[in-house]
Amino acid sequence: MNNFSFHxxxxxxxxxxxxxxxxxxxxxxxxxxVLLLAGSGSIKQNGVYDQTVQSLEAAGIARVECxxxxxxxxxxxxxxxxxxxRAEGVDAVLAVGGGSVLDSAKAVAxxxxxxxxxxxxxxxxxxxxxxxxxxxxxxxxxxxxxxxxSVLTKPEEHKKWAIGHPSLYPVLSIVDxxxxxxxxxxxxxxxxxxxxxxxxxxxxxGKPTDTTVAVNTAVSRTIIEAVDQLQREPGDYDSRASxxxxxxxxxxxxxxxxxxxxxxxxxxxxxxxxxxxxxVAHAEGLAVLFPAWIEYCEAANPDTFAHWAQAVWDSNGxxxxxxxxxxxxxxxxxxxxxxxxxxxxxxIPAIADTAMLTQPLGSLRPxxxxxxxxxxxxxxxxx
Amino acid sequence: MNNFSFHxxxxxxxxxxxxxxxxxxxxxxxxxxVLLLAGSGSIKQNGVYDQTVQSLEAAGIARVECxxxxxxxxxxxxxxxxxxxRAEGVDAVLAVGGGSVLDSAKAVAxxxxxxxxxxxxxxxxxxxxxxxxxxxxxxxxxxxxxxxxSVLTKPEEHKKWAIGHPSLYPVLSIVDxxxxxxxxxxxxxxxxxxxxxxxxxxxxxGKPTDTTVAVNTAVSRTIIEAVDQLQREPGDYDSRASxxxxxxxxxxxxxxxxxxxxxxxxxxxxxxxxxxxxxVAHAEGLAVLFPAWIEYCEAANPDTFAHWAQAVWDSNGxxxxxxxxxxxxxxxxxxxxxxxxxxxxxxIPAIADTAMLTQPLGSLRPxxxxxxxxxxxxxxxxx
Numbered sequence: 001m002n003n004f005s006f007h008x009x010x011x012x013x014x015x016x017x018x019x020x021x022x023x024x025x026x027x028x029x030x031x032x033x034v035l036l037l038a039g040s041g042s043i044k045q046n047g048v049y050d051q052t053v054q055s056l057e058a059a060g061i062a063r064v065e066c067x068x069x070x071x072x073x074x075x076x077x078x079x080x081x082x083x084x085x086r087a088e089g090v091d092a093v094l095a096v097g098g099g100s101v102l103d104s105a106k107a108v109a110x111x112x113x114x115x116x117x118x119x120x121x122x123x124x125x126x127x128x129x130x131x132x133x134x135x136x137x138x139x140x141x142x143x144x145x146x147x148x149x150s151v152l153t154k155p156e157e158h159k160k161w162a163i164g165h166p167s168l169y170p171v172l173s174i175v176d177x178x179x180x181x182x183x184x185x186x187x188x189x190x191x192x193x194x195x196x197x198x199x200x201x202x203x204x205x206g207k208p209t210d211t212t213v214a215v216n217t218a219v220s221r222t223i224i225e226a227v228d229q230l231q232r233e234p235g236d237y238d239s240r241a242s243x244x245x246x247x248x249x250x251x252x253x254x255x256x257x258x259x260x261x262x263x264x265x266x267x268x269x270x271x272x273x274x275x276x277x278x279x280v281a282h283a284e285g286l287a288v289l290f291p292a293w294i295e296y297c298e299a300a301n302p303d304t305f306a307h308w309a310q311a312v313w314d315s316n317g318x319x320x321x322x323x324x325x326x327x328x329x330x331x332x333x334x335x336x337x338x339x340x341x342x343x344x345x346x347x348i349p350a351i352a353d354t355a356m357l358t359q360p361l362g363s364l365r366p367x368x369x370x371x372x373x374x375x376x377x378x379x380x381x382x383x
Numbered sequence: 384m385n386n387f388s389f390h391x392x393x394x395x396x397x398x399x400x401x402x403x404x405x406x407x408x409x410x411x412x413x414x415x416x417v418l419l420l421a422g423s424g425s426i427k428q429n430g431v432y433d434q435t436v437q438s439l440e441a442a443g444i445a446r447v448e449c450x451x452x453x454x455x456x457x458x459x460x461x462x463x464x465x466x467x468x469r470a471e472g473v474d475a476v477l478a479v480g481g482g483s484v485l486d487s488a489k490a491v492a493x494x495x496x497x498x499x500x501x502x503x504x505x506x507x508x509x510x511x512x513x514x515x516x517x518x519x520x521x522x523x524x525x526x527x528x529x530x531x532x533s534v535l536t537k538p539e540e541h542k543k544w545a546i547g548h549p550s551l552y553p554v555l556s557i558v559d560x561x562x563x564x565x566x567x568x569x570x571x572x573x574x575x576x577x578x579x580x581x582x583x584x585x586x587x588x589g590k591p592t593d594t595t596v597a598v599n600t601a602v603s604r605t606i607i608e609a610v611d612q613l614q615r616e617p618g619d620y621d622s623r624a625s626x627x628x629x630x631x632x633x634x635x636x637x638x639x640x641x642x643x644x645x646x647x648x649x650x651x652x653x654x655x656x657x658x659x660x661x662x663v664a665h666a667e668g669l670a671v672l673f674p675a676w677i678e679y680c681e682a683a684n685p686d687t688f689a690h691w692a693q694a695v696w697d698s699n700g701x702x703x704x705x706x707x708x709x710x711x712x713x714x715x716x717x718x719x720x721x722x723x724x725x726x727x728x729x730x731i732p733a734i735a736d737t738a739m740l741t742q743p744l745g746s747l748r749p750x751x752x753x754x755x756x757x758x759x760x761x762x763x764x765x766x
Binding site for chain 2: 245
């Protein structure tokens with residue numbers, strides 16, 4: 001096992017009916033006024049907004065609202081929210097939504113203290129502090145509720161980049177799986193695939209006997225079983241809860257203990273794809289790219305890839321494991337090829353160019369531009 | 384899945400060669416003088432003391448030392464250390480040793496601010512704050528390095544009781560598995576059994592499909608495989624590391640997410656046994672009592688007990704699972720009956736009386752005095 005440091009100060013309140021605790025939790029930490037950041041309005045349909053606002057008001061927390069964060073969240077909305085925070089003098093940010101809202105909220109929280117928030121993503125301005133961040137999660141997928149990472153897109157430059165800083169751990173996140181029982185099937189699958197992908201970014205760094213590899217196997221299987229069960233019974237609370245907690249564990253540091261900082265090249269490739277195709281859902285890009293990356297990189301750590309095939313997919317050998325993975329993706333009605341994403345083969349060179357902008361690319365197997373093209377070709381040929 | 388709150392602010396530095404970071408880690412948090420609390424002197428043999436002291440001195444951290452914490456740590460030593468802290472004006476506690484040293488250090492850290500530290504264990508005086516606590520772990524077993532619990536014995540009253548308070552989370556714990564490669568076999572087994580027992584205190588509360596039950600299965604199997612491997616090759620670093628991190632995960636909150644506050648009746652029974660027999664190692668008491676408790680309580684949640692037998696021990700049914708568990712204990716040269724512990728059958732009534740002093744006793748199945756006697760009889764009859 002490799003050396004590691006683990007430290008995650010976020011408090012999680014998990015379970016049915018936990019949202020009404022938000023006001024009191026914010027108030028007892030001394031905050032008076034929050035920016036409530038949200039997406040397109042689904043939280044007004046499922047009751048989350050009403051529960052949140054009633055709780056804030058009961059606890060005497062003032063708020064200003066900013067709506068309209070979209071999937072693959074963009075810089076312009078973050079800038080708008082930062083301006084609002086400054087004008088209104090808020091002392092904390094409350095994100096209510098899925099990973100896009102949470103990631104945007106992290107950008108707002110640190111951007112409040114920066115000259116130019118995008119410069120943090122460009123790594124030309126250092127994050128030193130952030131407004132306290134609270135979150136109410138409505139879609140389990142990105143793990144953003146219990147980590148210090150944020151991904152943001154600047155569409156006009158085809159850039160989708162990440163930041164991480166200890167000040168970006170949410171103080172408190174509320175995860176009520178019951179509000180996810182009404183999610184469309186496609187979003188449920190995206191949540192499952194995104195979570196599985198986070199685990200896979202760490203998994204292949206390890207040895208089959210590592211404690212964390214065993215934990216990651218267990219969480220992967222739980223996620224797969226939960227998605228299977230939700231395909232049969234979308235309203236099954238226990239499966240929503242298993243998927244939700246599995247999703248948090250997939251990227252809160254536990255899945256990476258002893259696995260260095262993970263691999264992340266498939267995420268970088270996906271960011272390149274969706275920088276060119278902002279309509280591609282992050283998880284759907286990962287669904288297409290991960291099997292291709294595994295096929296291409298298997299030789300870099302064959303024992304662990306074979307262990308993954310056996311332990312997660314009950315398969316003999318990596319090729320069978322990849323088949324089982326793609327079979328399950330098809331069963332879940334997820335895309336398996338670049339064509340399924342609407343990405344044409346002739347776009348591969350441009351996507352590869354974008355992918356190469358973020359360096360280093362690959363740790364288990366460092367990727368050259370040619371490697372990236374080859375992986376994208378595998379993803380183009382998949383069916 | 385049941386609702387839960389998870390919050391664990393302890394930072395872990397894990398791996399080979401991490402001990403020399405202690406001085407800098409303490410210094411950068413502003414502490415100037417620590418109480419170094421230790422056991423019987425094994426840390427002078429294995430180099431841990433020298434590494435620690437050199438690091439403290441290099442970072443300009445003053446220290447006062449208190450030695451002599453023993454297994455099943457006792458109140459009198461804690462009182463001595465608290466007096467020393469007050470006389471010397473330390474501003475933090477540094478525990479260097481195994482679970483007994485760490486648990487004593489927690490008692491010292493909160494006792495510094497209490498009129499009577501034992502009153503906290505008696506629940507007649509409330510803990511409100513504690514000195515910052517740092518730890519260097521030399522024996523993975525109790526999980527104390529990343530939780531807020533402490534167990535202390537008052538031998539003259541046959542009492543062995545626990546406290547828990549958020550202020551008792553260590554600020555930082557260093558776990559270097561390399562220093563454990565020279566441990567005697569018996570202590571390695573005790574570490575494995577103690578860790579497995581912590582997981583079992585949570586496991587049977589859950590449903591087989593719970594994410595945490597899957598994680599607990601994975602960690603249990605990792606611990607069992609690591610102990611097996613260490614029986615063949617005591618110096619195997621990777622197995623020491625797997626056991627060490629498994630042991631931390633067994634009681635840092637992760638193993639209990641969605642499993643309420645766990646069961647803990649077997650621990651309470653063991654505390655009663657070792658209150659009467661301070662010579663009984665905690666883990667050896669657990670080795671004898673846990674199979675008996677499982678046999679007695681199986682009907683309270685049959686699906687999950689059966690799942691445990693299958694998933695952890697590859698056994699069909701709980702009876703076979705218990706057999707496999709006891710077989711492994713014997714293979715590890717651990718005790719399996721009260722007689723193996725030197726506890727006579729005629730002591731059962733007195734032990735049961737002591738066990739009943741701590742209430743409630745049992746959550747999955749609440750235990751009457753008669754139930755306790757029956758479980759102890761099963762443990763007496765085991766072979």
